[in-house]
Amino acid sequence: xxxxxxxxxxxxxxxxxxxxxxxxxxxxxxxxxxxxxxxxxxxxxxxxxxxxxxxxxxxxxxxxxxxxxxxxxxxxxxxxxxxxxxxxxxxxxxxxxxxxxxxxxxxxxxxxxxxxxxxxxxxxxxxxxxxxxxxxxxxxxxxxxxxxxxxxxxxxxxxxxxxxxxxxxxxxxxxxxxxxxxxxxxxxxxxxxxxxxxxxxxxxxxxxxxxxxxxxxxxxxxxxxxxxxxxxxxxxxxxxxxxxxxxxxxxxxxxxxx
Numbered sequence: 001x002x003x004x005x006x007x008x009x010x011x012x013x014x015x016x017x018x019x020x021x022x023x024x025x026x027x028x029x030x031x032x033x034x035x036x037x038x039x040x041x042x043x044x045x046x047x048x049x050x051x052x053x054x055x056x057x058x059x060x061x062x063x064x065x066x067x068x069x070x071x072x073x074x075x076x077x078x079x080x081x082x083x084x085x086x087x088x089x090x091x092x093x094x095x096x097x098x099x100x101x102x103x104x105x106x107x108x109x110x111x112x113x114x115x116x117x118x119x120x121x122x123x124x125x126x127x128x129x130x131x132x133x134x135x136x137x138x139x140x141x142x143x144x145x146x147x148x149x150x151x152x153x154x155x156x157x158x159x160x161x162x163x164x165x166x167x168x169x170x171x172x173x174x175x176x177x178x179x180x181x182x183x184x185x186x187x188x189x190x191x192x193x194x195x196x197x198x199x200x201x202x203x204x205x206x207x208x209x210x211x212x213x214x215x216x217x218x219x220x221x222x223x224x225x226x227x228x229x230x231x232x233x234x235x236x237x238x239x240x241x242x243x244x245x246x247x248x249x250x251x252x253x254x255x256x257x258x
Contacts, residue, residue, distance in 0.1 A: 052251070061245075074153075076153030196214070
């Protein structure tokens with residue numbers, strides 16, 4: 001299908017300036033949340049000549065889940081514990097406008113905040129000017145922003161549960177004790193049962209319903225190729241697994257600590 005898209009000049013006359021090609025139009029079922037099967041990744045790596053062949057990796061939530069300052073989970077914990085003042089302070093402490101936020105010079109404060117802060121920080125600042133309580137500020141945050149903090153805390157607890165499994169199985173192995181984890185199951189290279197499913201804790205907030213998640217995920221159709229300037233790796237991951245965590249395994253890293 002070829003359609004010509006008319007545009008108008010400054011006098012309102014239509015003329016043909018560009019053409020848009022539209023291909024393969026067909027009807028399909030509506031896509032809904034949960035329909036995604038996974039994602040295919042192709043990644044170029046500099047300074048790498050080879051990768052591990054182990055396709056299984058610890059299914060941690062990736063570091064991006066915790067924000068650029070790696071403290072989203074701490075903010076989420078404060079919100080769950082109803083420590084709203086501390087939560088607001090931690091959000092603003094990440095801000096480039098934090099000094100202005102704490103300053104008593106109103107004119108310079110407003111100018112600085114509106115120039116360098118993001119929308120969440122500006123919102124907090126304006127609510128503070130209006131005399132709103134920290135609790136009102138937290139519950140006035142956009143739903144997706146509040147969910148970001150709460151889910152980060154839930155994810156942090158899940159990651160810690162993987163670390164506990166690693167430590168528990170390491171101690172069993174070093175003591176000479178064997179059990180089903182080592183005898184009957186295919187085991188990831190750090191001693192975590194590949195079939196293990198760990199809980200996502202349900203917490204005292206309607207946004208955190210809980211659930212479960214596999215402790216070990218797998219790179220499907222893993223391929224790697226070395227070029228003169230870089231190494232290229234491609235693989236497919238199921239939903240909710242992080243390519244950054246797969247790369248940790250492929251590049252020879254294991255336990256994740258925040």
